[in-house]
Amino acid sequence: MPESFADSRLLQHHYAVVADVLFTLSADGQRLIAMNAAAEHLLGYTVRDFLKQPELWLSLVITADRQRLSDFRASMGRVERTTYRMRDRSGQMLLLEECLWSSGVGHPLCGRVTDITQRDKANEQEQQLARAYRLMMVRSRDPMAILLLKDESLVISHANPAWHLYHDAACAHSRLSLEHLYLPHVLRSLERAEPWQCDISLSLPRGESRLSVQMVSLGRSLADEGRQVAVMARDITQVHQRLEHVIDQQQRLARRVDETPGAHYATAGEWPPEELEYLSAGSEALTGLSHDLLMASPGLWQARLAPDELTICQQRFDEAVRERHSRLSLCYAFVHVDGRKRYLQDDMQLSYSPVGEVTAVLGKLSDVTQREAHRRQLDNLVQQMRGVVFQCRLSREGELRYTYLSPVASQVLGLDPQAVIDDPMLLLARIAGREREQLLMSLQTSARQQSPWEAEIRYQHPDGQERRLACVGLPQVIDSPEGGVIWNGYCDDATARYRIEDELRQSEERYRFILNSVSDLVSIEDSHGICQYISPSVEKLCGYRPQEIIGQEIKQLIHPDDMLRIAQEVHRAACLGEVFRVDFRIQHKAGHTLWFESISTPSMDPATGRYQRVLSVSRNIHERKLVEQRREHEAMTDAMTGAMTRASFLDTLDTLLSSSSREQMALILFDIDHFKRVNDTHGHAAGDQVLISLGEACRAQLRRDDCFARLGGEEFAVLLTDAGTATGVGMAERLRQQIAALEVRFKSLILRCTISMGVATPLPGETRDGYLHRADMALYSAKRSGRDRVVLASQSLSEDN
Known part of the structure; x- marks a missing residue:
């Protein structure tokens, strides 16, 4: 083996191609002998910088790891490995793994440095994910577990009680293994490298349970025993049962639609229909034409409508489409196959595209022949009513228009109903300006609160007399893009009633003036002893304000020792229906007692023969009573x-x-x-x-x-x-x-x-x-x-x- 690895061509080639930093140190580990170019890519410094400055490498290592790395290189054995942190030229922190080996004592040291920063981050994220999942398992009531895939077998690494509650019972009851239930799904989840969702059925002693399962890969385990997969399950047995129930209800609803009276139909957006997309079975009983015949030839439907009535209905449909109404109701005469005329109500629901074209029309046909007969009777009744039946409409802009006025309006208002419908100012101009403003304000309040509308109007009749009109109406919001509110109401001429009420009011004012002027105490009590009225003189005589007495029992004024005597006298006189006189004591608000003399008249109910109320006129006789008592005392x-x-x-x-x-x-x-x-x-x-x-x-x-x-x-x-x-x-x-x-x-x-x-x-x-x-x-x-x-x-x- 050559003395220096730097002399080896093979090693030089290895230096050039490997991504890790390869280097050679002196035997004492203090001097850098050689280094490949990967250091420049990793740390931002050239190889020349490290060779000229042997201490540069250690200076980049953070202070906490610097001495440990120096000791590691000095005490090098055969093959050693360590990790430390250092900063590159840009200041970014890197986690490096360094491996050193020596061919013998006194020989140079060969080293390899690998950047494990990303790998460490990935491991940390997987560990955090696993910890979070284990924490979630403890807190969740749903079955959750971490499965470990090892040698084509599944092992439970962690599981919460809910998992064992479901799967232990399922495995014991159906004798199915964990691999049979989950292995194919786990393999698919790992193969796709993304969350995997599926449904699993478990056979439990209490019955079949259906679980919705989601699997997420957690990477390899810390001990590198295999790959981890988080399994999260939720019992959707009831949801599944409800879904089946909903599907069953939909099917039953479809059957009931076919069984309901009338007929349902659907078109592609036109009316009258040129082609039917759906027609329920009830059409045959309604029209007398077979279902298949109508589906094949919808024109037969139109042929049985009167031409003028068909034209009117088509105009109303076109108007509803222009105004983008979502609902439309038509009523027209239809000649049945048996030759009799029937009235059909066609309730349509219109669907529009974003550009405003009708895309679908869903309709329901109902036989309203009997109702139409009743409507005609109602029209006759409206014509016989003394007041005016009306329908008015208030737009969002505050414009009031009349859409219907019964014929009697010509007598009550002195105006032609159709003329008022065409120009509502003919009517509104005959209402005083201030009252007209109040009328519009009350309509707006009724529309805003959706509350009944009531108004009393002074109306200048064309004959020159002033009339008093009493109007009531119920509001209804218009379901259309332009919106607004309509009122269906009744207006009656209340001039005579107002005249009588005015006379009664004047009469009441006269009597009230009289009662307020007399010095005696005037009171009215009902049969239960509740004061219905007491004159203002009660404050001067007894110290009480009338509001303190009215609505209360009158006995609170009377001395307790006199109550039984007075009650007996009232009962006796009421039975005989005669006026009675009685002396009694009244307790003044200040605390002293006063003597009063009362003349009372009971008012009898002819139907029951019992008295309804008692009118009493009481006078203060305290001074006279004291004189009488003094004389009586002197006599005794x-x-x-x-x-x-x-x-x-x-x-x-x-x-x-x-x-x-x-x-x-x-x-x-x-x-x-x-x-x-x-x-x-x-x-x-x-x-x-x-x-x-x-x-x-x-x-x-x-x-x-x-x-x-x-x-x-x-x-x-x-x-x-x-x-x-x-x-x-x-x-x-x-x-x-x-x-x-x-x-x-x-x-x-x-x-x-x-x-x-x-x-x-x-x-x-x-x-x-x-x-x-x-x-x-x-x-x-x-x-x-x-x-x-x-x-x-x-x-x-x-x-x-």
């Missing part, structure tokens, strides 16, 4: 002592004796000892002062519910409720002591007095007179025993007697 109260009068006391005693609580009651009768001596000695003025002081002392000692009365002269009575014998005796003793200690000042005198008292509790079945008699006997017993004492009445009638 002794003016001198403030005690109850004898008559009032006896009424109270009768009420208590007739109640269920009579056993819990005590009666005390007492009079002043030697009271006549006081009058005779000091005069009647002194006696009156004694009576006044005694009354004050008794009222101060008694409870609120106890009754204190003056029976006459110096004789008094006390009636204790919720009290037994012991309580009555105790109260009498306290009163006796209170009076005995009383000092009555009269002028310069101090007068004293004592009282004698008799106490009694009622016996079962005892009358008022008997009860008073026993208490009176106890009083006289106290006087006979020495006065200034309390005596309890006997509990036996025989003892009193």
